Amino acid sequence: MGPLPDWMVIGRSELPLPLQQRRGAWSLARKGLGEIIGKAAILLGPGVNDSHGWLTRLDARAKVLGILGLLLTTTWVRGILTLLFSLCAAWALALIGGVNVRRMALALLAVPLFTLALAAPAALNLVTEGTPLWILCHLGGGTWGPWHLPEYLAITDRGVFVAMRFTLRSLACVSFGALLAASGSPQDLLRGLRGLGVPAAFVMVAGMMARYLSLLLESAEQIHLAKLSRSIGGVGVRLEQGWAAAGIGELYRRSRRLAEEVTEAMVSRGYTGETRTMAAQRWCGRDILFVSACAALVTFLLGID
Amino acid sequence: MHIPDGYLGPQTCLAAFGIMAPVWAWASRKVRNTLRLRQVPLMALGAAFTFVVMMFNVPIPGGTTGHAVGAVLVSVLLGPWAAVVAVTVALAVQALIFGDGGITVFAANCLNMAVIMPFAGWWTFRLIAAGSPASSQRRWVAAALGGYVGLNAGALSAALMFGIQPALAHDAAGRALYCPFALDVALPAMVLEHLLVFGVVEALVTGLVVAYLSRSEPALLEGGMPAAAPRGRMPLWKKLALGLGILVLLAPLGLVLPAKLGASEAWGEWGGERVRELAGYIPAGMRKVEALWRAPMPDYAPMGSEEATLPVLSFWYVLSGLLGAAMVTGLLIAARRLITRREADGPAP
Numbered sequence: 001m002g003p004l005p006d007w008m009v010i011g012r013s014e015l016p017l018p019l020q021q022r023r024g025a026w027s028l029a030r031k032g033l034g035e036i037i038g039k040a041a042i043l044l045g046p047g048v049n050d051s052h053g054w055l056t057r058l059d060a061r062a063k064v065l066g067i068l069g070l071l072l073t074t075t076w077v078r079g080i081l082t083l084l085f086s087l088c089a090a091w092a093l094a095l096i097g098g099v100n101v102r103r104m105a106l107a108l109l110a111v112p113l114f115t116l117a118l119a120a121p122a123a124l125n126l127v128t129e130g131t132p133l134w135i136l137c138h139l140g141g142g143t144w145g146p147w148h149l150p151e152y153l154a155i156t157d158r159g160v161f162v163a164m165r166f167t168l169r170s171l172a173c174v175s176f177g178a179l180l181a182a183s184g185s186p187q188d189l190l191r192g193l194r195g196l197g198v199p200a201a202f203v204m205v206a207g208m209m210a211r212y213l214s215l216l217l218e219s220a221e222q223i224h225l226a227k228l229s230r231s232i233g234g235v236g237v238r239l240e241q242g243w244a245a246a247g248i249g250e251l252y253r254r255s256r257r258l259a260e261e262v263t264e265a266m267v268s269r270g271y272t273g274e275t276r277t278m279a280a281q282r283w284c285g286r287d288i289l290f291v292s293a294c295a296a297l298v299t300f301l302l303g304i305d
Numbered sequence: 306m307h308i309p310d311g312y313l314g315p316q317t318c319l320a321a322f323g324i325m326a327p328v329w330a331w332a333s334r335k336v337r338n339t340l341r342l343r344q345v346p347l348m349a350l351g352a353a354f355t356f357v358v359m360m361f362n363v364p365i366p367g368g369t370t371g372h373a374v375g376a377v378l379v380s381v382l383l384g385p386w387a388a389v390v391a392v393t394v395a396l397a398v399q400a401l402i403f404g405d406g407g408i409t410v411f412a413a414n415c416l417n418m419a420v421i422m423p424f425a426g427w428w429t430f431r432l433i434a435a436g437s438p439a440s441s442q443r444r445w446v447a448a449a450l451g452g453y454v455g456l457n458a459g460a461l462s463a464a465l466m467f468g469i470q471p472a473l474a475h476d477a478a479g480r481a482l483y484c485p486f487a488l489d490v491a492l493p494a495m496v497l498e499h500l501l502v503f504g505v506v507e508a509l510v511t512g513l514v515v516a517y518l519s520r521s522e523p524a525l526l527e528g529g530m531p532a533a534a535p536r537g538r539m540p541l542w543k544k545l546a547l548g549l550g551i552l553v554l555l556a557p558l559g560l561v562l563p564a565k566l567g568a569s570e571a572w573g574e575w576g577g578e579r580v581r582e583l584a585g586y587i588p589a590g591m592r593k594v595e596a597l598w599r600a601p602m603p604d605y606a607p608m609g610s611e612e613a614t615l616p617v618l619s620f621w622y623v624l625s626g627l628l629g630a631a632m633v634t635g636l637l638i639a640a641r642r643l644i645t646r647r648e649a650d651g652p653a654p
Contacts, residue, residue, distance in 0.1 A: 068408070071409060075310065075311060108404050111309050111404065114309070115309065115311075121486075122486065127490060128480070158478070158480055162481050166481070169483070171311075172311070173407065174310055174407070176310075177400070177404055177408050181401055181403070181404060186401075202333075202394065202397075205390070205394050206349075206352075206394050206397055208349030209352040212349060213353045213357075215353075216357045219357075245509075245510065245516070246517050248378075248510065248517075249514050249518045249521065252354055252382060252518070252525065253521075253522060255350040255351070256347075256350070258346075258350055259350040259351075266345075
């Protein structure tokens with residue numbers, strides 16, 4: 001057996017970057033895809049129906065109507081206490097209703113962190129003027145490009161109020177959105193939307209998309225894994241960009257092929273182009289009770305605001 | 306670019322739904338007429354493809370990575386109206402199931418990413434690539450430019466939505482109820498990062514994927530670029546010329562309306578004399594730069610027309626519009642000829 005080639009000997013590689021960095025983009029992409037596949041398995045999978053909470057067993061239309069009503073009210077109200085109450089109501093509903101809180105947290109994604117990062121500058125006197133609560137540094141006035149700089153950089157009372165209200169509103173709204181997502185399977189949710197008058201074609205396309213999304217995500221992961229398993233060293237940014245483009249191109253080719261196959265399968269089963277969706281369930285007492293409770297909560301929120 | 310719930314006020318959300326409702330209806334009709342039986346699976350897979358494209362990390366110089374929105378790519382591959390439906394469905398699933406992008410702001414997100422972005426990108430693509438064969442170099446250059454223009458147009462629209470919130474919705478004490486950043490912060494923050502970073506990623510992804518498909522399977526690129534306009538229908542260049550002509554004829558509104566409403570000149574667009582009136586002096590640097598260049602038609606009229614009547618000024622306004630449009634069109638035609646000639650001289654790399 002001959003000696004190792006130079007490029008395989010540790011420390012004698014002539015490649016421009018260390019191995020970890022060279023494979024960074026692809027590994028990162030694969031890691032990201034792995035995470036979203038995991039999320040998709042939880043959010044799109046049948047696991048939600050295993051939950052025996054009363055909220056998951058409600059009629060989809062009642063859930064959509066009630067939770068959307070609360071979400072719209074949260075968008076409308078102004079008071080900090082009202083928004084705080086609204087946020088608590090969303091999580092209390094999730095806990096009482098037996099919703100899988102992990103699903104709900106997953107659906108929230110990084111919105112709270114993003115909102116906090118975005119809201120923080122609003123507390124400064126650069127964005128919101130007001131009485132300074134805490135002076136961070138002295139800027140000395142003057143101008144910076146087209147902007148006029150104040151004498152000092154400070155956190156203001158009005159700024160803190162605006163940032164708090166913005167963060168609370170966003171958190172409460174996103175929590176209601178996540179509650180809606182986590183309280184039923186995607187097909188259940190789409191059935192609810194259909195029952196409330198959303199066009200059948202839209203519901204059918206969205207339902208099919210949710211069904212085939214996992215398949216395409218797995219295809220994308222296979223493409224990444226295949227490329228990663230065949231590369232031992234860096235190839236440069238340009239070639240990596242080419243690979244990424246080829247991966248997306250291949251994915252598009254697979255999507256088209258899959259769409260043709262699905263169409264043929266549908267036609268062979270009697271599909272004529274007419275869109276059909278599953279019929280909605282019948283309303284029963286608990287559905288009416290839930291919608292009434294949501295209406296009462298909406299009235300209460302508007303009342304205390 | 307996915308705006309979460311709580312960032313935009315009810316007025317903006319309602320206005321966005323009002324704009325999007327007829328667009329969705331028209332897009333469904335257009336797609337139904339062109340795709341017929343295949344529409345549902347193709348749209349569903351197109352939407353899933355849009356979703357997955359957003360997961361692809363593309364390396365960019367400097368050791369970092371970014372990902373594209375993919376709306377322009379879908380409009381180049383499937384056509385703009387199909388892109389409206391596919392991106393709308395992808396955004397709906399993202400908002401309802403994955404919590405990415407809000408439910409109350411769904412229409413606003415759709416307006417930015419499912420309408421403005423694919424259409425701005427597609428029109429740029431059509432303008433440059435129209436008439437080129439599927440394997441042409443011009444196609445992927447056009448797609449890359451389309452991606453860049455589309456993303457920046459979408460980002461600009463989102464920045465405007467953010468920036469108008471403090472003016473639209475505030476409490477009695479003047480504190481913002483929704484996004485607290487006014488236009489002077491929101492516009493540079495959103496637009497600069499998209500012009501410098503994300504636009505480049507979008508251009509790379511869109512251009513490279515079109516280049517890959519044009520070499521490996523050009524037939525897949527035929528969805529977005531229809532053949533020559535059917536007989537009896539107005540060709541694209543005539544439609545553009547007609548639109549441009551109407552806009553030029555409407556240009557004097559910019560003179561007439563401020564005169565009728567008693568509005569003064571735009572804030573910050575002051576000449577030296579106006580600055581002297583406002584500040585009491587003309588800054589030395591401004592005086593120096595002002596003398597560097599004398600425009601042949603200052604304020605869109607020949608020199609010495611300052612005291613002319615409104616109809617005369619309107620005439621000069623229209624003439625200036627025609628002149629400017631002719632110059633820009635001439636430059637675009639020259640650029641297109643240059644690209645076409647280069648393409649004819651050598652094969653695509």
